Amino acid sequence: MSTKDGLLQRHHFLLRRLQSLTGIVPIGVFLIMHLTTNSTIAWGGANSRAHGDGWVDRAVSTFQHEVSFINDMPLLLLIEITLWVSIAFHAIFGFMYVLSSSNNMTSYKYGGNFRYVLQRWTGMLGIFFIFYHIATLRWGWSWAIPGQTEWSHEFASSTFAAAIQGSTEGYTGLGLLVSVFYFLGVSALVFHFANGLWTAGITWGLTVSRGSQKRWGYVCAGLGAGLMAMAWVSVIGFATLDYDRALDAEMGRSHAEQTLPEQQHKETVTQASNEEHNGG
Amino acid sequence: MSEAEAYSYDAEMRKENRKKAVAGRSVIFKIKRCDGPGKPMRWESFKVPITDGSNVISSLNWIAANPTTVDGQQTTPVVWDSNCLEEVCGACTMVINGRVRQSCSCLIDEYAPLEGDVITLEPMTKFPVVRDLWVNRDRLFNNLTRVKAWVPIDGTYSMGPGPKATHDLQQMRYALSECMSCGCCLEACPQFVKVEDEEKWDNAFIGAHAISQARLFNEHGTGKRLKGERMDELISEGGISECGNAQNCVKVCPKGIPLTESIGAIGRSATVHSIKKFFTK
Numbered sequence: 253m254s255t256k257d258g259l260l261q262r263h264h265f266l267l268r269r270l271q272s273l274t275g276i277v278p279i280g281v282f283l284i285m286h287l288t289t290n291s292t293i294a295w296g297g298a299n300s301r302a303h304g305d306g307w308v309d310r311a312v313s314t315f316q317h318e319v320s321f322i323n324d325m326p327l328l329l330l331i332e333i334t335l336w337v338s339i340a341f342h343a344i345f346g347f348m349y350v351l352s353s354s355n356n357m358t359s360y361k362y363g364g365n366f367r368y369v370l371q372r373w374t375g376m377l378g379i380f381f382i383f384y385h386i387a388t389l390r391w392g393w394s395w396a397i398p399g400q401t402e403w404s405h406e407f408a409s410s411t412f413a414a415a416i417q418g419s420t421e422g423y424t425g426l427g428l429l430v431s432v433f434y435f436l437g438v439s440a441l442v443f444h445f446a447n448g449l450w451t452a453g454i455t456w457g458l459t460v461s462r463g464s465q466k467r468w469g470y471v472c473a474g475l476g477a478g479l480m481a482m483a484w485v486s487v488i489g490f491a492t493l494d495y496d497r498a499l500d501a502e503m504g505r506s507h508a509e510q511t512l513p514e515q516q517h518k519e520t521v522t523q524a525s526n527e528e529h530n531g532g
Numbered sequence: 533m534s535e536a537e538a539y540s541y542d543a544e545m546r547k548e549n550r551k552k553a554v555a556g557r558s559v560i561f562k563i564k565r566c567d568g569p570g571k572p573m574r575w576e577s578f579k580v581p582i583t584d585g586s587n588v589i590s591s592l593n594w595i596a597a598n599p600t601t602v603d604g605q606q607t608t609p610v611v612w613d614s615n616c617l618e619e620v621c622g623a624c625t626m627v628i629n630g631r632v633r634q635s636c637s638c639l640i641d642e643y644a645p646l647e648g649d650v651i652t653l654e655p656m657t658k659f660p661v662v663r664d665l666w667v668n669r670d671r672l673f674n675n676l677t678r679v680k681a682w683v684p685i686d687g688t689y690s691m692g693p694g695p696k697a698t699h700d701l702q703q704m705r706y707a708l709s710e711c712m713s714c715g716c717c718l719e720a721c722p723q724f725v726k727v728e729d730e731e732k733w734d735n736a737f738i739g740a741h742a743i744s745q746a747r748l749f750n751e752h753g754t755g756k757r758l759k760g761e762r763m764d765e766l767i768s769e770g771g772i773s774e775c776g777n778a779q780n781c782v783k784v785c786p787k788g789i790p791l792t793e794s795i796g797a798i799g800r801s802a803t804v805h806s807i808k809k810f811f812t813k
């Protein structure tokens with residue numbers, strides 16, 4: 253009889269459940285927020301309070317507003333590190349999972365088995381994508397961006413469009429490749445999340461009966477479809493965004509923010525001069 | 533039971549085949565053979581005349597009496613394991629046309645309705661081969677002892693009559709009690725991989741059958757006395773968290789046992805058990 257006293261052995265269950273948990277909190281929750289933010293490039297034009305005249309200008313401006321908001325968050329680095337560590341943990345243990353199994357899709361062509369295999373492939377594609385995504389845009393590995401352009405959170409839409417289109421002047425061959433990679437990457441991650449949420453129901457023992465597993469399956473499929481739609485419009489939105497137009501909108505927006513309304517401007521000035529009087 | 537949906541889809545196909553079956557035909561049995569543990573595998577084919585109601589075991593009997601391959605080569609009789617011949621012992625489980633199932637209940641009419649049709653027979657891949665189609669399922673039984681799949685009644689005094697059970701509980705447990713330890717659920721499970729070294733069995737995935745049996749005995753009035761010990765084993769390495777929810781097990785179980793429900797139920801017990809342990813131990 254062998255013993256179970258290695259570190260990984262002793263905490264086996266805890267580690268597996270943590271792997272499951274990290275997939276939902278914080279990673280899954282972050283995914284939902286991230287896709288909501290990013291998809292503003294598609295629907296942000298509907299935001300009537302955004303600066304800009306056309307649909308695209310308002311979308312760019314809404315997206316910029318979101319990005320700036322995130323960048324102004326306190327302890328942002330701490331949030332980021334929590335995410336990175338969670339993703340690394342989830343991925344490393346996920347890999348160990350993959351290595352310990354043996355797929356048998358050829359003999360047992362069941363839907364569940366197909367999702368099981370897909371869950372592993374999307375996980376591997378997904379982590380590769382996330383790494384590229386964070387490395388190029390957050391850690392500044394711009395050598396890995398086709399046109400060697402750099403992403404800036406102050407010009408979030410235009411610089412990102414350039415990063416996935418391959419240049420500031422529209423598509424290049426490599427740019428097209430990166431756009432397709434983004435499309436596949438986000439699709440894989442959304443599937444991975446939705447399917448993982450479904451299996452987590454069984455893993456944690458929330459869905460026990462067949463009926464409940466089925467119902468929870470519909471909920472996850474619905475959520476997955478919604479997220480998939482957001483993911484796709486995000487990628488398509490940025491992949492088709494005109495660099496110059498986006499840059500103009502971003503410039504116009506930052507200019508607008510620094511300019512106060514006329515009336516208010518006067519008040520501030522008079523107030524200041526009054527104070528000067530009193531003080532003098 | 534609707535648990536075995538894919539199984540019943542196959543049932544449709546098998547019914548069709550049964551209608552097509554040609555009387556007086558011969559079919560080819562392509563068999564993966566192996567002379568003993570560690571020996572190489574090889575394929576041999578046999579042409580077997582089919583009579584009314586022939587099944588895989590009766591065909592293997594015929595081959596044992598006529599061990600000549602299709603090429604006219606004289607060979608040794610093919611070895612297999614069987615016992616009840618009515619799909620209740622699980623001994624004859626093998627991989628037939630790529631899918632695991634019992635061979636005694638496998639009618640030739642359903643698998644090879646026409647002259648010259650081929651049926652492939654292979655030993656299960658997750659257990660060590662003893663010889664030809666005969667495998668050693670010791671690990672399966674070992675895993676049942678890991679979760680103490682029994683009701684503890686040994687003692688120095690009579691425990692009196694057993695506890696009363698509600699009708700619903702009986703129904704639920706009855707379905708689970710039908711397990712015949714055949715190993716189909718393990719053969720089809722992508723997370724249950726073959727482990728040669730006996731020493732390592734206790735750290736490797738325990739399998740859907742043992743998870744389900746743990747639930748069967750956890751839900752028994754007297755059996756639940758061992759629930760804590762069962763759950764300790766199930767939250768250790770090789771326990772419930774090894775399951776990847778591919779749900780193949782439930783599809784191939786010949787007894788239609790709701791294995792994925794058992795996995796969910798034990799998952800719930802594991803959640804509760806580990807939280808309890810965190811705060812009380």
Ligand code: SF4
Nearest residue numbers: 721775776778779781
């Ligand atoms: S649900 Fe779990 S036990 Fe059943 S086949 Fe899948 S991994 Fe194996």
Ligand code: SF4
Nearest residue numbers: 711712714715717785
């Ligand atoms: S659970 Fe079903 S497939 Fe698994 S050993 Fe029992 S009867 Fe066989």
Ligand code: FES
Nearest residue numbers: 615617619622636
């Ligand atoms: S011989 Fe018992 S199940 Fe086939």
